[in-house]
Amino acid sequence: MATVDATSTPGAAGATRYAGARVHRVEDARLLTGRGTFVDDVRLPGMLHACFVRSPFARAAIRGVDTSAALAVPGVRHVFTAPDLNPGVHEQWHTSIGPESPETPRPPLAEDEVRFVGDPVALVVAESRYIAEDAAELVDVDYDPLPAVVDYATAEESDVLVHESHGSNVIGELGGLPASALEDTFASAAHVVSETIRQQAYVPVPMEGRGLVVDYSPTTGDLTIYSATQSPHEVRLFCSRLLGIPEHRIRVVMRDTGGGFGQKIMVQRDEMCLMLAAPKVGAPVKWVEDRRENLLAAGKSRHEHAAVKMAFDAEGAIQAAQIDFVSDCGAYPTPWPVNTAAVVGVLFPGPYRVPKASFTSKCIYTNTVGRSAYRGPWQFESLAREVLLDIAARQMGMDPVELRRRNLLTRDELPYTNPNGMPYDAISPRETFEQALEMLDYEAFRAEQAEARRQGRYLGVGVSNYVEPSTPGFGYYATEAATIRIEPSGRVNVYIAGGSTGNSIETTVVQLTADALGVNIEDVNTIQGDTAVTGFGPGAAGSRSGSMTAGAVRDTAAILRERILAIAAHKLEAAPEDLELANSRVSVRGTPSIGLSLGELAHAAYFDPYALPPGVPAGLEASARYTNEARYIWVNATHVCTCEVDVETGRVELLRYIVSEDCGPMINPNVVEGQIAGGAVQGIGGALYEHLAYDEDGNPVTTTFMDYLIPTSTEVPVIEYGHIETPSPGPGGYKGVGEGGAIGAPPAVVNAVADALSPFGVTLTELPLSPDRLVALLDGKR
Amino acid sequence: MPDTPVKLPVKVTVNGQARSATVEPRLTLADLLRDEFHLTGTHLGCEHGVCGACTVLLDGAAVRSCLVFAVQADGAEITTIEGIAKSDGELSPVQEAFRDCHGLQCGFCTPGFVVSVTAFLRANPDPSDQEIREALSGNLCRCTGYQGIFKAVRQAAEAAQRGEV
Numbered sequence: 001m002a003t004v005d006a007t008s009t010p011g012a013a014g015a016t017r018y019a020g021a022r023v024h025r026v027e028d029a030r031l032l033t034g035r036g037t038f039v040d041d042v043r044l045p046g047m048l049h050a051c052f053v054r055s056p057f058a059r060a061a062i063r064g065v066d067t068s069a070a071l072a073v074p075g076v077r078h079v080f081t082a083p084d085l086n087p088g089v090h091e092q093w094h095t096s097i098g099p100e101s102p103e104t105p106r107p108p109l110a111e112d113e114v115r116f117v118g119d120p121v122a123l124v125v126a127e128s129r130y131i132a133e134d135a136a137e138l139v140d141v142d143y144d145p146l147p148a149v150v151d152y153a154t155a156e157e158s159d160v161l162v163h164e165s166h167g168s169n170v171i172g173e174l175g176g177l178p179a180s181a182l183e184d185t186f187a188s189a190a191h192v193v194s195e196t197i198r199q200q201a202y203v204p205v206p207m208e209g210r211g212l213v214v215d216y217s218p219t220t221g222d223l224t225i226y227s228a229t230q231s232p233h234e235v236r237l238f239c240s241r242l243l244g245i246p247e248h249r250i251r252v253v254m255r256d257t258g259g260g261f262g263q264k265i266m267v268q269r270d271e272m273c274l275m276l277a278a279p280k281v282g283a284p285v286k287w288v289e290d291r292r293e294n295l296l297a298a299g300k301s302r303h304e305h306a307a308v309k310m311a312f313d314a315e316g317a318i319q320a321a322q323i324d325f326v327s328d329c330g331a332y333p334t335p336w337p338v339n340t341a342a343v344v345g346v347l348f349p350g351p352y353r354v355p356k357a358s359f360t361s362k363c364i365y366t367n368t369v370g371r372s373a374y375r376g377p378w379q380f381e382s383l384a385r386e387v388l389l390d391i392a393a394r395q396m397g398m399d400p401v402e403l404r405r406r407n408l409l410t411r412d413e414l415p416y417t418n419p420n421g422m423p424y425d426a427i428s429p430r431e432t433f434e435q436a437l438e439m440l441d442y443e444a445f446r447a448e449q450a451e452a453r454r455q456g457r458y459l460g461v462g463v464s465n466y467v468e469p470s471t472p473g474f475g476y477y478a479t480e481a482a483t484i485r486i487e488p489s490g491r492v493n494v495y496i497a498g499g500s501t502g503n504s505i506e507t508t509v510v511q512l513t514a515d516a517l518g519v520n521i522e523d524v525n526t527i528q529g530d531t532a533v534t535g536f537g538p539g540a541a542g543s544r545s546g547s548m549t550a551g552a553v554r555d556t557a558a559i560l561r562e563r564i565l566a567i568a569a570h571k572l573e574a575a576p577e578d579l580e581l582a583n584s585r586v587s588v589r590g591t592p593s594i595g596l597s598l599g600e601l602a603h604a605a606y607f608d609p610y611a612l613p614p615g616v617p618a619g620l621e622a623s624a625r626y627t628n629e630a631r632y633i634w635v636n637a638t639h640v641c642t643c644e645v646d647v648e649t650g651r652v653e654l655l656r657y658i659v660s661e662d663c664g665p666m667i668n669p670n671v672v673e674g675q676i677a678g679g680a681v682q683g684i685g686g687a688l689y690e691h692l693a694y695d696e697d698g699n700p701v702t703t704t705f706m707d708y709l710i711p712t713s714t715e716v717p718v719i720e721y722g723h724i725e726t727p728s729p730g731p732g733g734y735k736g737v738g739e740g741g742a743i744g745a746p747p748a749v750v751n752a753v754a755d756a757l758s759p760f761g762v763t764l765t766e767l768p769l770s771p772d773r774l775v776a777l778l779d780g781k782r
Numbered sequence: 783m784p785d786t787p788v789k790l791p792v793k794v795t796v797n798g799q800a801r802s803a804t805v806e807p808r809l810t811l812a813d814l815l816r817d818e819f820h821l822t823g824t825h826l827g828c829e830h831g832v833c834g835a836c837t838v839l840l841d842g843a844a845v846r847s848c849l850v851f852a853v854q855a856d857g858a859e860i861t862t863i864e865g866i867a868k869s870d871g872e873l874s875p876v877q878e879a880f881r882d883c884h885g886l887q888c889g890f891c892t893p894g895f896v897v898s899v900t901a902f903l904r905a906n907p908d909p910s911d912q913e914i915r916e917a918l919s920g921n922l923c924r925c926t927g928y929q930g931i932f933k934a935v936r937q938a939a940e941a942a943q944r945g946e947v
Contacts, residue, residue: 024881031889032877034823034863038890041822074786128817130808207827207835207890207924258825258890259924291828502888502925670884674926678887681927705832705922713918713928741927 017582018511018521019732022670025507026526027500030256037255039211040288042226047213048077050274050287051132053122053139054297055114058148058367058698059160062112062141065122070135075127078281079139082109085123085276090244094266094335095237096476096538101336102172104370105165108272114143115162115331116368117700118296123273125281129288148367150698152328153305155364162331162365171329171363172338176345176420179358182311185320189311193392197384198766199746201303201328202690203295204374204682205710208258210298211288212271214278221245223278225252227271228288230260230501231539236531238267239275254529257501261682261742262373263298264501265541266334270297295703299372300692303328306344308384316398318407320356321419323348323384329363332370337363343378346420350385351429351467351636352407357419367698373541375679376468376743383767386464386747390754391763400751401442401463408433408465411726422469424634428662428724429465432638435722436463436660440640453759458645459655460756464747467636470543470736473628477542481535482552484513484560486620488606490584490599492517492524494556496549497537499529502678503738504671505545511667512550512732516557518581519598535623543736546667547633551626551731559622567601570613630729635736637661639680639744645756647778650771652688652753654715659744660722663737669723672737677719679741685711686742687749688769792856796821797865805852811845812836814852815862823863823893827922834921835894838862844901863893866900875941876900876934885934887925895921899935900947907942909935 030036067079085108092106093099110119122139126132149155149162155169162169186192212235213226223245227235232252240247257264274287289298304327311319325344329337338361345359393400408430409416415425442461449459472478483495494513498505506526514521527533538544561581568586569576572594580589587595602620604611609618640658645651659676666672689709693701702708727733746767753774754764760781766773793802796819803818812829815821815838824847827835831849838847839861866874873881876899886892895918902909902917909917914935923931941947 025884027889028881028886029873031886031892032863032873032880032896033867033871034821034893036823036889038822038825040816040826043820043822130806205924207833207888207922208825256889258827259888261924290826291830291833500888504887670930674884674887674930677927677929678925679927682924704830705828706830710922710924711927712920712922713915713932716928718932719927719929 018514019667020665021668023507023511023521023668025504026510027504027506038208038258039213039226039228042213044213044215044284047284047286048125048127048281049129049132050277050285051124051129051136052120052270053124053136053141055110055117055119055121057114057143057145058117058150059146060114060143061146062110062114062121063144064142066140067122069138069140070124073131073135073138075131076124076135077127078125079135080109080123080277081121082107082111085109085273086111088276089242091241092272093241095234097335103336104332105163106269106332108269108276117698118369120270120273123277125277125285148698150366150368150694150696152364152366153326155366162367166365169365171333171365173360173362174338174342175360177358179322182320182322182356182358185356186309186311189319190314191312191392191396192309193388193395194307194309195388195391195765196305196307197387198305199302199380199383200767201300201692202686203299203301203692204261204263205708206259206261206263209289209291209294210264210270212274213284213286214274215284216278218279218282221249223250225250227252227254228257228264229254230257230264230541232499232529232531233497233536234539235267242272242275251532254499257499260501260540261375262377265373265539268299268334268372269332291705292703295692295708296700297369299334300330300369301372301374302686304380306380306384308388310388310392312392312396316396316403316406318352318354321349321354322357323359325359325361325380327363328366328368328371330366330368330370334370334372337371340377344381346422347378347381347468348385349418349420350382351409351427351465353409353413354419359420368694375682376739379743379746382464382466382743383747387750387765390751394758401437404433404463404465423632424467426726426728427467427634427636428726429467429636431724432636432660432662432722433465435724436638436640436658439658439660439720439722440642440656445642458647458756460643460645460752460754462641462748462751462753462755464639464744464751465636466740466743467634468740468743469632470635471547471628471633471730472542472544473631477538477544478628479625480537480548480552481623481625482549482556483535483623484556486560486598486602488602490523490597490602492519494524494526494553495534496526496528496552497534497539498545498549501540503540503545504668505540505549508546508667508671509549509553512553513557516553517561519584523584535625543738546736547728547730547734548626548628550734551629552624554731555624555626556622559624560620563616563620564598564601566613566616567605568596571596571604628730633728633730633735635663635740637740637744639748641748641752643752643756645753645774650774652769654684654717656720657717658720658722659741660724661737661740662724662726664728664733664735665725666723667734673721675737676721676741679739680719680745681711681716683742683745684716684749687746687767691768790853792852794855794857795859797861807851807853809852810848811850811852811855812847815847821862821864825890825893827891832922833891834898835891837894837897837921839897839901844898863897866896874900875946876903876938879934879938883930883933883937885926885930891921891923895923895931899938903939903942903947907939907947909939
């Protein structure tokens with residue numbers, strides 16, 4: 001049950017009594033007591049356990065697979081190889097991309113060739129995971145190692161092809177205005193700054209890996225899937241097409257998912273194998289990846305570089321911006337990555353006044369794990385732009401804050417269409433910027449920095465600004481459904497596709513519903529994450545859940561409010577417009593003692609149908625599907641970071657970390673701050689510590705948490721929050737806030753470290769800023 | 783490997799109840815709790831002793847149950863996340879503080895944090911901020927950036943000083 005802190009005030013019907021309050025989360029009671037249901041907690045009678053045999057080579061031909069020793073292990077039921085599973089594929093494409101895109105060929109199990117270390121070759125099914133792992137070691141795969149494409153920067157020229165059938169290691173290219181169109185501007189500019197910025201591979205690393213339990217009933221043909229996913233409905237749609245089973249015969253259930261951050265949006269090859277195997281196994285089968293598999297095979301993110309260039313006039317006003325972006329997409333990117341890569345180019349101008357821009361984007365195959373989505377999948381545009389702006393400021397002898405101030409868009413310039421056609425509106429980049437600097441006291445920090453330098457200590461400050469589109473309004477993502485049932489007692493159940501992945505969507509929906517109906521929050525429960533009882537929804541992606549569910553709940557509640565007021569008006573012999581519905585009660589405006597509780601009205605609606613007013617249907621149940629009213633909901637923020645760098649050891653200590661964002665009105669400030677903090681710390685990890693590294697032969701070298709270093713409590717600063725509120729054009733004025741932290745943090749940290757080291761003339765263009773990298777750069781200057 | 787693996791008896795007390803099982807020597811304590819006793823609140827985030835999600839109390843000490851074999855726990859008293867709240871469902875002060883301070887999001891790492899913090903505050907009810915950060919550094923969280931968790935420990939420490947944790 002949700003509870004509210006004492007600061008929330010009862011309001012009028014439909015007012016935001018709960019939205020805006022730091023409401024306790026409805027998810028917490030079960031999660032704090034060990035009573036959540038994550039996929040590995042699902043136990044079905046007769047359930048079997050699966051383990052993959054994975055390639056130890058970056059690229060090799062498969063000459064044969066001998067499963068006899070594995071099959072001889074007591075307790076082993078099946079060992080599947082490609083000929084067993086792959087012919088079962090009917091169709092495989094992701095709904096958000098559609099069937100027409102030139103997809104990467106994606107065999108569920110590797111057929112004649114393995115294409116990265118971790119590529120699934122066989123699937124062992126046994127009575128326990130222990131036995132399955134024993135048997136997996138006994139599967140004898142005859143590999144013939146082949147030269148691999150490891151370095152994406154040279155892959156285009158390589159004679160070796162990752163996918164022979166594609167004919168090239170370039171997956172696809174897109175571009176905007178050609179660079180030649182900006183030649184005159186760059187030639188005549190007072191200042192031109194250009195660099196190549198490189199970001200390493202780093203990954204979402206949800207604390208729970210991927211996993212699913214697939215339960216096929218041969219007698220009914222029904223399939224039930226319990227899945228760690230951000231989108232139960234996409235799992236159902238995908239599986240339906242994959243197996244050729246009608247969608248309504250498949251049920252996907254997701255109660256608790258242990259984080260996703262993009263990695264669990266799409267069905268990947270491993271999950272496809274479980275779906276294909278289930279009808280052959282004759283019993284429920286579970287696969288839950290371990291951490292090594294997660295770091296080996298769940299996907300790679302980031303890993304990209306770009307040549308970037310900006311032209312400025314003598315006063316520092318930006319004249320043009322250009323980016324040529326290249327992204328490593330591994331062997332099996334999920335989904336097709338070419339459109340996302342282009343967004344890096346489209347958004348490169350950022351929240352600045354940029355008259356002209358050009359871009360190219362290119363996606364490359366390599367023999368490494370495939371690219372998958374990660375929180376702010378195009379965040380490289382902010383990294384590249386903001387790092388370049390600081391380099392430009394230093395070259396021009398200008399304070400980086402002053403350079404930004406001269407170029408940031410102000411509210412009176414909105415709506416503003418960036419040179420690549422992006423129509424910014426309802427944002428406040430100048431306001432978040434000034435608020436964050438004021439929270440820091442920028443001038444005081446500069447004085448402190450000067451004093452520290454006199455003592456031989458190196459402090460720095462870094463700033464970054466971004467603007468991002470949230471709540472995508474196209475195709476698959478453009479709608480969200482809600483069903484609200486006011487039960488006969490007057491208590492409320494609200495059904496949303498949703499599902500808890502750490503985004504607090506259960507709490508959000510309960511808050512929104514209580515407000516939209518005018519009922520007490522204790523009277524609202526939500527049911528999510530089950531395709532059998534919720535309408536289609538694309539799930540948690542693109543910072544869409546807040547705005548879209550707000551629209552779905554608003555539209556559905558409006559139907560019921562009208563009906564409730566009609567019934568009450570009939571019973572009270574009053575006009576509906578003289579009534580108000582608040583606090584789970586309808587009363588006569590100005591005479592609160594005359595009224596009816598929602599329970600009394602629900603009782604009448606269900607059990608006294610002949611006494612209802614003409615034209616009002618019995619019961620209090622409604623469904624509606626909301627279509628995104630705004631094709632783009634823009635959201636902006638400023639990150640400011642200060643640090644001290646030990647120039648002997650290369651250690652970076654973050655001192656203060658400030659985020660000022662404009663996510664519109666907050667539904668729950670705890671949730672907003674939690675999303676910002678979690679994203680920012682992931683970004684800090686990416687800037688300083690995390691690296692999904694491969695050696696030159698394509699062997700992954702960071703497949704444990706002792707090698708892949710995510711931030712711990714000792715590295716993380718206290719995060720300070722500033723809030724500017726510009727309502728979006730969407731429902732409630734809400735905006736998306738799920739991804740921004742991970743976008744803003746890396747450039748703020750890089751700029752802070754670069755500022756600290758500016759006395760040494762060091763230029764930072766490559767992540768992560770590990771101690772050894774910083775010491776090597778400093779040694780080159782000493 | 784032998785066709786019939788050797789199995790050994792294990793008797794433990796889990797959350798106040800006597801439990802027993804006959805297990806292979808290689809079975810981890812985490813898998814004993816999850817698979818044999820169906821106490822699935824103990825989560826496995828890495829299975830190599832770094833993330834701390836599987837932390838339980840073994841004779842009062844916080845241990846990573848993925849690094850302890852079930853047979854090593856024979857005779858021990860174990861408290862899992864299911865044994866932290868009162869039997870009537872009332873949250874412990876540590877759990878209450880996590881809820882008050884938004885110290886959890888997806889909740890997967892949370893049982894390990896709650897158990898670790900409970901042991902920490904029993905041993906050190908009046909910690910400094912630095913001691914809290916160091917005590918938390920053996921548990922990984924990917925959702926919260928540790929902000930709410932840090933606040934929760936501060937809040938729970940007040941209860942610890944009253945001997946309530």
